Amino acid sequence: MEQKAIDNQNDPCNMVLKPGLEGVPVTQSAICDINGLKGELKYRGYSIAELAAKSSFLETTYLLIWGDLPSSKQLREFEDAIQMHRRLSFRVRDMMKCFPATGHPMDALQSSAASLGLFYSRRAIDNPQYIYDAVVRLIAKIPTMVAAFQLIRKGQDPIQPRDDLPYSANFLYMLTEREPDPLAARVFDRCLILHAEHSLNASTFSARVTASTLTDPYAVVASAVGTLAGPLHGGANEDVIAMLEEIGAPENARNYLKQAIDQKSKIMGFGHREYKVKDPRATLLQGFAEDLFARFGKDEMYDVARSVEEEASPLLGPRGIYPNVDFYSGLVYRKLGIPRDLFTPIFAISRVAGWLAHWREQLSANRIFRPTQIYTGKKTRAWCALEERNKN
Ligand SMILES: CC(=O)SCCNC(=O)CCNC(=O)[C@H](O)C(C)(C)COP(=O)(O)OP(=O)(O)OC[C@H]1O[C@@H](n2cnc3c(N)ncnc32)[C@H](O)[C@@H]1OP(=O)(O)O
Numbered sequence: 001m002e003q004k005a006i007d008n009q010n011d012p013c014n015m016v017l018k019p020g021l022e023g024v025p026v027t028q029s030a031i032c033d034i035n036g037l038k039g040e041l042k043y044r045g046y047s048i049a050e051l052a053a054k055s056s057f058l059e060t061t062y063l064l065i066w067g068d069l070p071s072s073k074q075l076r077e078f079e080d081a082i083q084m085h086r087r088l089s090f091r092v093r094d095m096m097k098c099f100p101a102t103g104h105p106m107d108a109l110q111s112s113a114a115s116l117g118l119f120y121s122r123r124a125i126d127n128p129q130y131i132y133d134a135v136v137r138l139i140a141k142i143p144t145m146v147a148a149f150q151l152i153r154k155g156q157d158p159i160q161p162r163d164d165l166p167y168s169a170n171f172l173y174m175l176t177e178r179e180p181d182p183l184a185a186r187v188f189d190r191c192l193i194l195h196a197e198h199s200l201n202a203s204t205f206s207a208r209v210t211a212s213t214l215t216d217p218y219a220v221v222a223s224a225v226g227t228l229a230g231p232l233h234g235g236a237n238e239d240v241i242a243m244l245e246e247i248g249a250p251e252n253a254r255n256y257l258k259q260a261i262d263q264k265s266k267i268m269g270f271g272h273r274e275y276k277v278k279d280p281r282a283t284l285l286q287g288f289a290e291d292l293f294a295r296f297g298k299d300e301m302y303d304v305a306r307s308v309e310e311e312a313s314p315l316l317g318p319r320g321i322y323p324n325v326d327f328y329s330g331l332v333y334r335k336l337g338i339p340r341d342l343f344t345p346i347f348a349i350s351r352v353a354g355w356l357a358h359w360r361e362q363l364s365a366n367r368i369f370r371p372t373q374i375y376t377g378k379k380t381r382a383w384c385a386l387e388e389r390n391k392n
């Protein structure tokens with residue numbers, strides 16, 4: 001009787017395939033709550049708008065990973081530990097100097113993040129101190145890696161972190177070699193808050209699958225970085241700017257969109273599996289862009305972006321396709337003087353918080369991910385010797 005139930009379950013005729021796992025729950029999670037019809041996003045119960053207004057990236061990271069906002073002592077200890085671990089070993093810097101300067105910074109980041117596994121033991125993932133230390137190292141060192149590769153590929157030596165600067169200001173300093181304007185640093189920190197977590201997106205799912213094998217957190221983060229890089233996920237923020245530049249002027253947006261839609265091409269920075277309205281992060285990022293433009297001057301591509309959004313509304317809106325988080329973020333980063341191919345690495349600097357929160361949660365109730373498939377290949381075939389195959 002029991003055997004019959006197992007056979008029945010594994011019978012391909014009884015399996016329902018959900019491409020892309022759309023609507024299929026694969027875990028329980030208490031980290032992030034999305035209401036895709038209302039356009040609401042909360043981390044651990046706190047609205048994203050409130051966190052972006054009142055919190056800092058490191059405080060939000062603590063909240064995501066340990067579940068509650070820290071006390072001032074906990075926050076100070078966390079910030080101090082991160083400040084102490086910002087530097088990279090000369091071995092990591094030397095390794096990065098061997099990377100091709102023409103390579104994409106996401107590939108450089110994936111390799112550098114994975115290399116941390118070579119330096120730190122991998123067998124203590126049930127030890128709370130190991131978990132805390134790994135979180136601190138990854139949150140501290142990933143921005144340093146992104147900034148280091150930027151200088152290395154320009155033929156310069158990476159500059160050391162500045163202990164007197166907070167997390168986001170220090171990253172902008174390491175990247176641009178200039179102490180940032182306080183508004184620029186605060187806007188950047190708010191961007192990190194907005195990108196820190198988003199439930200079971202592709203890279204976080206990837207992180208959880210990797211975590212479920214009980215490997216080390218550096219491998220978890222490296223696999224997630226690789227997944228985030230793709231143009232259907234985090235990589236879209238780069239492509240949005242390329243698209244806006246191709247459109248060139250607000251009056252060209254309508255024709256561009258019509259042509260793209262006729263050719264069944266995707267409009268980058270639009271559409272989302274969860275949201276059927278405008279992504280709340282896109283609304284906030286648009287506001288941040290406007291804050292920067294008011295202070296430092298407007299980016300001419302902003303009018304093109306607004307025109308794309310307006311013209312897309314009657315064409316894509318009825319199908320629930322609206323701007324997502326990647327649509328306005330590039331305009332913010334451009335105004336901060338950040339090169340286009342660093343937009344996705346910056347997304348990774350932030351999302352590492354979410355990945356690590358999911359790593360911890362996965363370990364707290366782990367079962368290895370091992371879904372099944374519906375086999376569509378050939379049944380048993382007779383072996384054909386090489387001489388016989390050569391005759392055809
Ligand atoms: C951080 C992030 O990852 S946010 C997302 C970043 N990615 C992008 O901006 C890339 C553009 N967007 C997309 O490719 C998709 O909207 C995704 C990947 C984000 C979501 O994908 P899915 O939920 O699988 O939707 P899917 O790709 O199946 O699209 C469903 C339908 O909407 C259409 N559609 C979805 N997004 C878009 C878009 N951006 N432009 C035009 N049409 C779109 C598809 O062509 C498809 O149409 P069809 O039913 O006629 O074939």
Ligand SMILES: O=C([O-])CC(=O)C(=O)O
Pocket residue numbers: 197198199200201202272273274324325
């Ligand atoms: O949730 C998703 O599928 C993609 C996304 O917006 C994110 O990862 O921030």
